[in-house]
Amino acid sequence: MPFIEITGLTKIYESDADRVEALRGVDLRVEEGAFLGVMGQSGSGKSTFLSILGGLAHPTAGKVSVDGIDLYALSGEKLADFRREYLGFVFQSFNLIPYLTALENVMLPLAVKKMPAAQKRAQALEVLERVGLGGRAAHLPSQLSGGEQERVAVARALVNRPPLLLADEPTGSLDTATSEEIMELLTRLNQEGQTIVMVTHNEENRRYFHRMVQLRDGLVVADESLRRVATSSAA
Amino acid sequence: MTLKTIALNNLRRRKARMAFLVIGLLVGIATVVTLVSLTEALTMETEHKLDQFGANILITPRSDDLAISYGGITVGDVAMQYEPIREADLPLIRTIPERRNIAAVAPKVLGAVRVGEQRVVLMGVDREVEFALKRWWVIDGRPVAADDELVAGSEVAAALDLRMGQQLEINGRTFTLVGLLQPTGAQDDRMLIGSLGMAQQLLGKQDNISLVEVAALCADCPVEEIVEQIAQVLPYTRVIAMQQVVKSRMHALDQFRLLSLSVAGVVVFIGALVVFVTMMGSVNERTREIGIFRALGFRRGHVVGLILLEAFIVSLVAGILGYLSGIGATRALLPFLATEHPHFEWSALLMGGSILLAVAVGALASLYPALHASRMDPTEALRAL
Incomplete structure (x- = not known):
């Protein structure tokens, strides 16, 4: 059974004057441990695709299941629980909370979890170490470079040990060298068993993916297998 | 976190x-x-203030036909047909069970006197008690300190054109006006106020009292009970709680x-x-x-x-x-x-x-x-x- 199964995914944005078909019947199956790149031009529907896969926007039609769970059969609060337990988000513009330190930002998904404070802290420190920022835990986002902020965002996405990591243009606002650092970090995580779906329009990034799906006008126009998925499943 | x-x-x-x-x-x-x-x-x-200074119980002679003017007493030309309060009975008030709640007992004698061509009301008071009890009285001059001294209410002073230090002749006795009471809006404005003993003599009411004001500590004491207890020791009088004052x-x-x-x-x-x-x-x-x-x-x-x-x-x-x-x-x-x-x-x-x-x-x-x-x-x- 595929880890992610998407069937007939359709999303239509309607207003009084406009009707935009962002996704038009997308079908996709992704296996566990994959590093999937979703590419396409601006307006191709890739951000809408990630929003729906992340349980943030309801599709107009179609079905999305992750690890056998039908996302949109869940109630609003259960969907929030699903996001917390199953997903890690890395946003394009980092989206760190400016008044929390790097460590507190990483601990954010644990804020509403019932677990000892010491355990939350240890878990967050461990993941900060993993992304190479153990020494910057007490710094505010404004005291970190763009690359470091992106690493904090990745650490925050991983702190809950989610089975699926979703990344939206994680290198979009970084320079080339820092972008490569982040992509290498994501590759390393994937090699450790993390399933990753990443949206990007940067062709440079395709070399990191196992598989690349190309969207255009809400349809999958290309689906290429680039590398074999490692058999490790230590997500 | x-x-x-x-x-x-x-x-x-x-x-x-x-x-x-x-x-x-x-x-x-x-x-x-x-x-x-x-x-x-x-x-x-x-x-x-009510506890310490204000009278809240009034003792008047029992009477069915008197018009009420000051605490149940009408003075002037109307004949007052009632059994007056005996001065000798006043200490009985201090014997009631709730006596510790009685702050002051202020007896008064009232009667009409002639000053020149005018008839006015003379009120004899216990000098020590009355002027302490009536804290709201504002006197130009000073309170009465001797038997031959008087304080005049504002309306009397205006009607008789009285001035401070003026000598007044009443029933053959000479008095000095030592104080002018500023308007109070009450009956006090229409009276001459002097010593109790002097007024009793002048009015021919020796040993008699027209009315008694009693200040009881009323914030947390049972005024009604005090009224009842005073009525028991002075059965020939009418004792009422001036609840209207408190209530207003x-x-x-x-x-x-x-x-x-x-x-x-x-x-x-x-x-x-x-x-x-x-x-x-x-x-x-x-x-x-x-x-x-x-x-x-x-x-x-x-x-x-x-x-x-x-x-x-x-x-x-x-x-x-x-x-x-x-x-x-x-x-x-x-x-x-x-x-x-x-x-x-x-x-x-x-x-x-x-x-x-x-x-x-x-x-x-x-x-x-x-x-x-x-x-x-x-x-x-x-x-x-």
Whole structure:
């Protein structure tokens, strides 16, 4: 059974004057441990695709299941629980909370979890170490470079040990060298068993993916297998 | 890391906004505390005055057909057909079981005298007791200190064109006018006031008393019982509690209390509006942040909880500071408003109530902004995904 199964995914944005078909019947199956790149031009529907896969926007039609769970059969609060337990988000513009330190930002998904404070802290420190920022835990986002902020965002996405990591243009606002650092970090995580779906329009990034799906006008126009998925499943 | 950590950090970062919120609510709470505690202090002051100085029990001769003019006595040309109060019986008042609650016994004798061509009322009083009891009397000159001295009520003084130091001839005796009573709005304005013994002699009422005013400590004592006990020792008299005096003063205070509560209500409402507008602004400003929380798996309830927690912290601070400010304002204002007995009593109920009020107002005013925040579409909120 595929880890992610998407069937007939359709999303239509309607207003009084406009009707935009962002996704038009997308079908996709992704296996566990994959590093999937979703590419396409601006307006191709890739951000809408990630929003729906992340349980943030309801599709107009179609079905999305992750690890056998039908996302949109869940109630609003259960969907929030699903996001917390199953997903890690890395946003394009980092989206760190400016008044929390790097460590507190990483601990954010644990804020509403019932677990000892010491355990939350240890878990967050461990993941900060993993992304190479153990020494910057007490710094505010404004005291970190763009690359470091992106690493904090990745650490925050991983702190809950989610089975699926979703990344939206994680290198979009970084320079080339820092972008490569982040992509290498994501590759390393994937090699450790993390399933990753990443949206990007940067062709440079395709070399990191196992598989690349190309969207255009809400349809999958290309689906290429680039590398074999490692058999490790230590997500 | 809990919701509390996020709330505290956010409040620390937005110090100016927090200060604005606190001040908005603090002013309301301080106003409530000031008005409530001032009203309480003024009530105590009034009770104290009544206890210490004001007569609240009147003893008059029992009579069925007398028109009432001063405490049940009509004086002047009307013949007074009643059994007068015997002066020798007055010590009996101090023998009743509730005697410890009797602050003063002020006997009076009343009668008509002629001054020149005019007939006026002469009131003989116990000099020591009467002038202490009538604290509201304002005398130009001084109170009566000897048997040949008189104080004139304002209307008598005007009618007879009396001046301070003037000599008056009454029934062949000469008196010196040592004081002019400023208008009181009561019967006292139409009287000449002198010593009790002298008046008894002059009026031919030796050993008799026309009426007695009794000041009983009434704040927490049973006036009705005292009245009953005096009536038992003086069965031939009529003893009444001047409840109207007390009631009218208490009514005035009730009106003040009502006005205070209305003003406080308006100020608290304005405070609630300040909280509402500020929290709504804060929520709108934090749209993206709330979107992040939702994307990271915060339930709607968590978002509501976070906003309400911030409101709770702010309201708690505002409540405590508002209470302290209100008490400070009361202490500063009290000496100007309660000149006789500026006594402030610390009240745990007022402290708890004002803090609870602040928290309740803060929470209620923040409820809609909190619900609004929780209903935000995370995708819209983020605008990134």
